[in-house]
Every structure is written in structure tokens, then in C-alpha cells.
Amino acid sequence: MSRIDSLHALGQSLWYDNIQRRLLENGELEKMIRDGDIRGVTSNPSIFNNAIAKSSDYDAALKPMAWAGWKAEDIFWQLAVEDIQAAADLFRPLYDSTHGGDGYVSLEVNPYLANDTVNTVSEARRLWALVDRPNLMVKIPATRAGIPAIQQAIAAGINVNVTLIFSLQRYVEVMDAFLRGLEERVAHGQSIDSIASVASFFVSRIDTKVDGRLEKVIQAEGTAAPQAASLRGKAAIASARLAYAKFQEIFGSDRFVKLKAKGGRTQRPLWASTSTKNPDYRDVIYVEELIAPDTVNTVPPQTLVAFKDHGESAVTIEKDLAGMRKALADLEAMGIHMEQVTDELEEEGVKSFSDAFTGLLKTIDDRRTACLAELGDLQEKIARRVKNLTDIDAARRLWQPDPTLWTEDPAEQKEILQRVGWLRAPEKSRALISQAKRILADCQQEGYTHALLLGMGGSSLAPEVLRLTFGVQSANDKPGLDLAILDSTDPAQVRTAAQRAPLARTLFIVSSKSGSTSETQSHLAFFWKRAVHSLGKVKAGEHFVAITDPGSMLEKQARERSFREVVLADPNVGGRYSALIAFGILPAGLLGLDLDLWLARAGRVMSVSTPATPAGRNPGLVLGAILGEAALAGRDKLTILTDPEFSAFGSWLEQLVAESSGKQGKGIIPVDQETLLPPRNYSKDRLFVYIRLTGSLDEQVKKLHAAGHPALVLPVKDTYDLSAEFYRWEVAIAIACAVLGVDAFNQPDVQDNKTRTQQKIAAFQKSGKLDEGEAIWEGEGGRVYGQEFPGLNGAKTIADVVEAFLQQAKAGVDYVALNAYLPRNPRTASKLQKVRSVLLVRTGCATTLGFGPRFLHSTGQLHKGGGDNGVFIQITRDPTVDFEIPEQGIRFATLERAQALGDLEALRSRGRRAIRIHLTSADILDLI
Numbered sequence: 001m002s003r004i005d006s007l008h009a010l011g012q013s014l015w016y017d018n019i020q021r022r023l024l025e026n027g028e029l030e031k032m033i034r035d036g037d038i039r040g041v042t043s044n045p046s047i048f049n050n051a052i053a054k055s056s057d058y059d060a061a062l063k064p065m066a067w068a069g070w071k072a073e074d075i076f077w078q079l080a081v082e083d084i085q086a087a088a089d090l091f092r093p094l095y096d097s098t099h100g101g102d103g104y105v106s107l108e109v110n111p112y113l114a115n116d117t118v119n120t121v122s123e124a125r126r127l128w129a130l131v132d133r134p135n136l137m138v139k140i141p142a143t144r145a146g147i148p149a150i151q152q153a154i155a156a157g158i159n160v161n162v163t164l165i166f167s168l169q170r171y172v173e174v175m176d177a178f179l180r181g182l183e184e185r186v187a188h189g190q191s192i193d194s195i196a197s198v199a200s201f202f203v204s205r206i207d208t209k210v211d212g213r214l215e216k217v218i219q220a221e222g223t224a225a226p227q228a229a230s231l232r233g234k235a236a237i238a239s240a241r242l243a244y245a246k247f248q249e250i251f252g253s254d255r256f257v258k259l260k261a262k263g264g265r266t267q268r269p270l271w272a273s274t275s276t277k278n279p280d281y282r283d284v285i286y287v288e289e290l291i292a293p294d295t296v297n298t299v300p301p302q303t304l305v306a307f308k309d310h311g312e313s314a315v316t317i318e319k320d321l322a323g324m325r326k327a328l329a330d331l332e333a334m335g336i337h338m339e340q341v342t343d344e345l346e347e348e349g350v351k352s353f354s355d356a357f358t359g360l361l362k363t364i365d366d367r368r369t370a371c372l373a374e375l376g377d378l379q380e381k382i383a384r385r386v387k388n389l390t391d392i393d394a395a396r397r398l399w400q401p402d403p404t405l406w407t408e409d410p411a412e413q414k415e416i417l418q419r420v421g422w423l424r425a426p427e428k429s430r431a432l433i434s435q436a437k438r439i440l441a442d443c444q445q446e447g448y449t450h451a452l453l454l455g456m457g458g459s460s461l462a463p464e465v466l467r468l469t470f471g472v473q474s475a476n477d478k479p480g481l482d483l484a485i486l487d488s489t490d491p492a493q494v495r496t497a498a499q500r501a502p503l504a505r506t507l508f509i510v511s512s513k514s515g516s517t518s519e520t521q522s523h524l525a526f527f528w529k530r531a532v533h534s535l536g537k538v539k540a541g542e543h544f545v546a547i548t549d550p551g552s553m554l555e556k557q558a559r560e561r562s563f564r565e566v567v568l569a570d571p572n573v574g575g576r577y578s579a580l581i582a583f584g585i586l587p588a589g590l591l592g593l594d595l596d597l598w599l600a601r602a603g604r605v606m607s608v609s610t611p612a613t614p615a616g617r618n619p620g621l622v623l624g625a626i627l628g629e630a631a632l633a634g635r636d637k638l639t640i641l642t643d644p645e646f647s648a649f650g651s652w653l654e655q656l657v658a659e660s661s662g663k664q665g666k667g668i669i670p671v672d673q674e675t676l677l678p679p680r681n682y683s684k685d686r687l688f689v690y691i692r693l694t695g696s697l698d699e700q701v702k703k704l705h706a707a708g709h710p711a712l713v714l715p716v717k718d719t720y721d722l723s724a725e726f727y728r729w730e731v732a733i734a735i736a737c738a739v740l741g742v743d744a745f746n747q748p749d750v751q752d753n754k755t756r757t758q759q760k761i762a763a764f765q766k767s768g769k770l771d772e773g774e775a776i777w778e779g780e781g782g783r784v785y786g787q788e789f790p791g792l793n794g795a796k797t798i799a800d801v802v803e804a805f806l807q808q809a810k811a812g813v814d815y816v817a818l819n820a821y822l823p824r825n826p827r828t829a830s831k832l833q834k835v836r837s838v839l840l841v842r843t844g845c846a847t848t849l850g851f852g853p854r855f856l857h858s859t860g861q862l863h864k865g866g867g868d869n870g871v872f873i874q875i876t877r878d879p880t881v882d883f884e885i886p887e888q889g890i891r892f893a894t895l896e897r898a899q900a901l902g903d904l905e906a907l908r909s910r911g912r913r914a915i916r917i918h919l920t921s922a923d924i925l926d927l928i
């Protein structure tokens with residue numbers, strides 16, 4: 001039997017005098033409950049001050065409320081209630097199994113109200129309703145004004161933990177108030193069997209004060225000094241033991257027997273303030289000396305550790321009661337009057353909790369102000385917008401979904417009804433965990449080492465972010481599969497993907513919601529043929545897994561070819577919102593991620609994104625309000641900054657933001673991976689967002705703030721918070737689109753590009769060549785296609801062409817998009833990044849970089865459907881390798897070029913400023 005079990009066997013429950021978000025989030029509190037260490041939790045304003053002011057645990061939760069314009073006190077109660085609810089939920093099984101005997105969590109009323117009966121009662125009612133858990137105890141101080149409040153709260157059916165009890169006399173009043181409350185209920189025919197209460201008798205503080213007085217007597221070295229010395233450390237235990245005797249008397253009386261017959265429970269004494277303050281005393285003295293049936297002892301962390309290590313259990317409460325009485329009498333005789341002592345303690349107790357509360361609110365207020373500064377000139381707009389989103393019931397309408405939140409168009413409305421399944425993904429996707437684990441375990445056992453995911457946009461971006469963020473993790477004591485993605489038709493890139501892993505050890509994941517995406521179908525054709533060729537048809541199937549919507553063409557193909565597994569996705573989720581359903585979960589599992597933790601992190605954000613959450617606390621809703629308002633105010637270039645650990649995140653976010661918002665001439669332009677320059681390089685069209693893990697960009701972000709740029713800092717704790725960010729941003733974008741008045745779930749301009757590409761391929765299949773059109777410029781190293789523009793004729797070099805073309809770009813309004821139909825590899829990317837930085841400084845415009853055809857499934861929608869503020873430079877080059885796409889009569893290079901031509905044509909059909917620069921012998925760096 002553990003030391004704590006022994007204590008419990010004697011009738012004393014140990015509660016924990018501490019709460020902290022970290023303990024709730026990292027499973028520590030849950031473990032303590034499971035291990036039987038604690039049977040309840042108490043909090044007070046000092047504990048919350050300690051928890052909030054001395055940690056960064058609450059920063060992420062505090063931000064949206066600050067941005068939404070909440071006051072410090074409202075922020076505090078929201079945070080406190082969340083912790084109390086979470087703890088109460090963890091204790092619920094204990095509460096249920098003990099039929100309300102234990103498993104309580106206490107939350108104290110506002111300490112400023114300690115002398116105000118009426119407001120204490122209404123505060124108790126407010127907290128009871130707000131926390132809404134049967135195992136809550138509302139703490140009410142046993143001040144004079146508190147006594148009637150206790151009675152009224154009990155009569156109202158509220159569980160009460162009476163706090164700050166120091167004197168025997170007051171304790172008797174507390175018990176009386178409790179009984180009166182029960183009696184009142186009985187008189188009104190109300191039940192009393194579920195009402196629980198404890199009376200917190202504060203112990204160590206009595207010794208601290210009495211010992212202080214004794215010390216003076218000892219210092220005076222008079223005749224009373226030896227007796228004073230012998231009385232040190234006696235007053236607290238004596239008072240508590242006598243209090244217990246009163247408890248026995250009152251709860252053994254006929255008065256209580258009557259109530260008991262109606263189901264009334266005793267109001268257990270709870271020994272509070274039981275950490276040892278004087279290091280000369282045993283560190284578990286206020287536990288060991290007060291052990292009794294029907295009691296609770298609430299201990300802070302250090303006392304719990306000490307008791308677990310060396311606490312001794314025996315019923316001690318009745319030990320030497322006569323001696324206890326004598327000790328108190330001796331103190332009186334010495335002029336140390338307990339009534340005076342306890343009056344002072346009560347007053348000081350109220351003051352110290354009020355001071356802690358004041359300090360706490362001040363800390364929250366400082367943090368709130370700092371958060372508000374991140375909004376720059378958007379502050380008022382955001383507060384107004386969040387209020388408006390509350391008024392229009394945006395969260396409920398998102399979850400419902402009510403399509404009128406986004407659109408009046410009946411066809412769009414119909415589609416939206418099947419597009420918000422992702423909201424419940426953190427819960428629903430739990431069903432996929434065992435499947436993902438099984439596939440990984442089987443593959444590991446069969447000697448697979450690699451996976452290649454074939455997919456575009458929403459079907460590939462999240463898996464790639466996962467691979468880049470987490471690397472290959474270990475699962476089942478072996479590495480997970482080394483996953484790569486292929487989302488390019490560039491032949492060199494197809495080759496790289498094919499060469500990366502030996503076919504015999506590679507699992508191919510064919511990922512497509514629609515099942516018919518042409519790039520994915522081409523990749524499937526290519527790799528299927530290779531697999532059949534080297535492994536034979538039967539074995540080839542074992543190397544393929546499909547993730548797709550039920551009934552898709554891909555499902556059919558996969559079944560016909562006997563794929564190892566066909567994972568059917570939730571059809572009520574659109575591609576770019578699919579990171580937390582099968583499209584993201586299976587790859588995450590194959591990489592070896594801890595899927596329980598992955599979904600739990602997203603689940604935490606989900607729990608504060610529901611319609612029941614106040615709008616200001618909903619992290620995605622507030623972020624959406626900011627994104628939408630910023631765009632309306634001309635800050636439509638969402639510039640994504642991250643610490644290196646999160647650097648891949650932006651490529652997923654690009655699609656979510658651009659494809660959701662970029663339509664009907666509106667849109668938010670995601671700017672990812674742009675080199676961060678000093679603030680003078682930016683205009684008023686920017687909204688920066690910094691996903692902060694280590695703070696490597698703190699200094700630069702500070703400078704942005706100082707220069708008046710809005711730059712939101714979103715703190716993350718570790719890489720597993722990525723799932724929480726996926727979820728937060730999905731809500732945010734859905735809300736931002738509502739603010740902008742666009743349908744967040746369709747991509748009306750993507751098809752045009754596809755159709756033009758298909759036409760070009762059809763023409764190629766007839767004539768054997770692609771019609772590239774007439775070059776508008778031809779010179780050393782390359783050719784240029786598109787609409788002529790001023791300055792072109794005088795251009796001698798490609799750099800001159802670029803320079804002249806970009807004369808059209810308006811600083812602070814336009815963005816310059818570099819769209820490269822080239823292999824995406826580090827060398828090419830770094831050259832293009834260099835070009836990008838030069839163009840940023842030269843034009844004063846935000847710059848983006850996309851690789852075709854990948855970006856067509858990401859930012860492509862915005863390029864065509866968004867505002868006319870894009871200036872597009874396409875870059876193409878003839879490939880050095882090429883492969884046939886089986887059964888399609890074309891090669892990859894032809895498909896890639898047809899896509900580039902279709903893209904340019906689609907842009908120009910909308911009057912966009914766009915050229916294609918075809919590099920013959922010139923290098924990418926020759927563009928600048």
C-alpha cells in the first residue's frame with residue numbers, strides 16, 4: 001500500500017492545491033489521478049497568479065481574446081474556467097465512482113467581493129453556470145459577509161468550498177450556514193443528496209502568526225520565554241484538532257441526522273494552508289498531525305512529494321486534545337489572543353488574495369496590450385469585426401453549415417452543405433489510427449523502407465509538410481517509411497522521384513479526392529507500368545495504396561488492380577481542408593508519427609472553435625476576422641514567417657488561403673518563403689504572421705511592429721502543434737472568406753486552365769506539335785511570349801525584358817508572381833529566390849514563387865480568379881530528359897508545356913499582366 005493509500009484508508013482524501021495549464025495538457029494531472037495520488041484540486045487567486053503570470057502556458061489562448069478587444073478580467077475568467085473544466089473532466093470518473101465523495105475541483109469567487117454578500121452569491125451562481133460541471137466547488141470566503149452567501153449558495157444547489165477559515169467560532173458559523181442552506185432546500189422540497197461542501201480551515205498561517213508573536217516574547221528573555229518557546233508550532237494543530245471536535249459534535253447532532261436521512265452529506269473539514277512554512281518543522285507536519293476520517297487535506301506540490309516520500313499515516317486528530325486546549329489557554333494567558341490572531345489572519349487572507357488577483361490582472365493586461373500592438377492600425381476594426389461575427393452567429397453557421405454565410409448562389413450553397421466535414425476531423429479521424437498503424441507495421445515487416453505519394457494540391461501538400469517538419473519518425477522500434485511526394489509533371493522531377501527509392505521497397509500512395517486529377521493519373525500510369533514490369537501484376541498491387549473519395553475512378557482502378565489498401569476519405573471535405581482526414585492521416589501514420597497526439601493537439605483547438613465558445617476565444621474565428629479585415633483594408637499580402645522548424649508550413653497554407661479566397665476579383669495573397677527584409681521595404685499592403693517556436697525572428701518582428709506593420713505572433717510549443725495550426729487556419733480561412741463575401745470551398749477558375757491544357761494536348765495528338773504562339777521578343781538566351789508592353793522593343797537582354805515588364809507593377813498594390821515550370825530542386829529554388837529578392841526591392845511589390853504545375857492546384861485559382869493585382873512571369877525551359885506517359889500518347893515534357901501554355905492563356909484571357917520567358921541558353925539568374 002502506498003503512503004497515500006494508507007492515508008486514504010484512514011478516511012482522509014488528499015487533494016492537490018495547484019493548477020496549471022501545462023499539467024492539464026501534458027497528462028501529468030491525469031497520471032496523478034490515475035496513480036491515486038490526488039482525489040481533488042483546489043485553486044485560489046494566488047495559485048492562478050502563479051500559473052498565469054509566471055509561465056507562458058496561457059499565451060496562445062490569451063492572444064485571440066486580446067485581439068478581439070476583451071478586458072483583462074474577462075480573459076482571466078475564460079482561462080480559469082477552461083482549466084477548471086478540464087480538471088473537472090479528468091476527475092469525473094472518480095466523482096462518479098465515489099458517488100460524489102471525491103473528485104472535486106474548486107474555483108474561488110472574485111476576491112474583491114469578500115465583503116459583499118449579494119455579489120458573492122451572484123458570482124457563485126455565475127461560476128456554477130459557466131463551469132457547468134457537477135464536480136465543481138465554488139470557493140466562498142468565510143468572512144462575515146461570506147456566511148450568508150454560503151447559506152444562499154448551498155440553498156441554490158451550488159457545491160461550496162468555504163475558504164479562509166481561521167477561527168473556531170467562524171467555523172461553527174460556517175457549519176451552521178451550510179446546514180441552514182440544506183434545511184432551506186428541504187423546506188422547499190428540493191433534493192440535497194448531490195450537494196457537497198468542504199470547510200477549508202487554514203492551518204500553517206496560524207502558526208506563522210502565533211510563532212511570530214511568541215518569538216517576541218522569547219526575544220524579550222523574560223520569565224515567559226521558556227513557555228513561549230515550548231508553545232511554538234502548537235497553535236495551528238491545536239486549533240484544527242479542536243475544529244474537528246466541533247465538526248464531530250455538529251455532524252453528530254440530531255439536526256444533521258434529520259438532513260442525513262434526506263440524503264444530506266457532511267461538510268468535510270478540509271485542512272488548507274498545509275505546506276510547512278517554518279523549515280524547522282517537519283515538512284509533512286500539517287498532514288501527519290491532522291489525519292482523521294471524513295477529512296480532506298489539500299497539499300501543494302512540494303508537500304505532496306514529501307508525503308509520498310516519507311509521510312506516516314495514523315489517526316492523529318484526537319491526539320492530546322486536553323494538551324491542545326491547554327496550549328491555546330496558555331497562549332491566551334500570555335496575551336496572545338486567538339480571536340485577534342484569527343481576525344488579522346482573515347483580513348490579511350482576503351487582502352493577499354485580492355492583491356494576487358490585482359497582480360494577475362495587471363500581468364494579463366500587460367500581455368493583452370502587447371498582443372494588441374501586433375495588430376498595428378487594425379485594432380479597432382478587428383474588435384468590431386469579432387463583435388459582428390458574434391452578432392451574425394458566424395461560428396454556429398460555420399458548423400451547421402449555413403451556406404448563406406458565404407454566398408447567395410444556389411449551386412455554391414448546395415456544394416457547401418458537403419464541405420465542412422473537416423470541422424470534426426480531429427475526432428472522426430481517430431477511426432483511421434489503427435488502420436494507419438497496421439499498414440505501417442505490415443510494410444515494415446515486409447521490408448518496405450520508402451513511400452512515394454502521388455497527388456496534387458490538397459492531396460499532397462500536407463503530407464509534404466509533415467515529411468519536411470518531422471522527418472522520418474520511429475514506430476515499432478523501426479523507422480517509419482521515408483516518404484516523398486511527387487506533384488510535378490516536369491520529367492526531371494519525375495526521374496528524381498523514380499530514382500529515390502528502389503521499387504521493391506517502395507509503397508506508392510495514390511492520393512486524389514476526385515480520383516481523376518490528370519497529373520496524378522499520369523503518375524499512376526507511369527509507376528504502375530514500372531511496378532508491373534519489375535514485380536509482376538500481382539505483386540505490383542501490394543505496392544500501391546489509394547486514398548480517394550468513395551466511388552471515384554481511382555477507387556475502381558485500385559480495386560481492379562488489387563491495391564494493398566483502398567482508404568476511402570470523407571467526401572464531405574474538400575481537397576485543401578483534408579490535412580486532418582485520410583489524406584493527411586495515413587501519410588502521417590506511415591512516417592511514424594504518434595497519431596493520438598497529432599489528433600489530440602488539433603482536438604484541443606477544435607474544442608475552442610465550436611459555437612459554444614465565445615467568438616473572442618475561438619482562435620480560428622479571430623484570426624479569420626483579422627485576415628478578412630486586413631484584406632479589406634488593402635493589407636491583402638499575407639506574409640508568412642516561421643522559425644526554421646515550421647518553414648514547410650507555408651506551402652500548405654498557400655493553397656488554403658489562395659484557393660479559398662481568390663475569386664470574384666477578391667482574395668488574400670499568401671506570400672511564403674520571401675526573404676525577410678528591413679521594414680522600409682514593405683508597403684501598407686502587408687499583414688505578417690509569424691509562427692513562433694524558438695523566437696529566431698523576434699528581433700525582426702519587433703522592428704516590423706515598431707514600423708507600424710501588423711505582424712501577428714502565433715506561438716507554438718513543438719512540431720506536433722502543426723496539427724493545431726492546420727485546424728486553426730482552416731477555421732480562419734473559412735471565416736475570412738465569409739468576411740470577404742466569397743465561397744471558401746469552391747475553385748471556379750481552376751477548370752479553365754485544365755480545359756485549355758486538354759485542348760492543347762488534343763491538338764498535339766493530331767499535329768505532333770504544341771502551338772506555342774509567336775514570341776514577342778527573341779534574343780540572347782531566350783524567347784518571350786505574351787502581350788507586348790512598353791519598353792519591350794528596346795530590351796537587349798532578358799533582364800531588360802523583365803525590367804521593362806515590371807514597370808507596370810505598382811508598389812504596395814501589386815504582387816509579382818514567378819511561376820517556374822522547372823524541376824523543383826534546391827538549386828533551382830535558390831536561384832529563383834535570389835531573383836525574387838531582387839524584384840522585391842526593385843518593385844516594392846510582394847513576390848511569390850510557384851513551381852508548375854504544382855501551383856496550379858494551389859495559388860493558380862487566385863491568379864485567375866482574384867483581383868487584377870498580379871504581375872506574372874512564367875519561366876519555361878526545354879527538358880533534358882523525358883518519359884512517356886503510358887497509354888496517353890504523350891510524354892511528360894509535353895504535358896508540362898501544355899500546362900504552362902494553358903496557364904498563360906487563362907491568365908491573358910482575364911487581361912492579367914503575364915509573360916512567359918522561355919530560357920534557351922540563359923540561366924535563371926540572367927533574369928535580373
Ligand SMILES: O=P(O)(O)OC[C@H]1O[C@](O)(CO)[C@@H](O)[C@@H]1O
Pocket residue numbers: 456457458459511512513514515516517520575576659747750856857858
Ligand atoms: O485530390 P484531387 O481531386 O486529385 O485534387 C487535387 C487538387 O486539385 C484541385 O481540385 C484543384 O486545383 C485542388 O483543390 C485539389 O487539392
Ligand SMILES: O=C[C@H](O)[C@H](O)COP(=O)(O)O
Pocket residue numbers: 017042043044163200202204205272273274275298
Ligand atoms: O484552498 C487552499 C488554500 O487556498 C491554500 O491551501 C492556502 O495555502 P497557503 O496558506 O500556503 O497560501
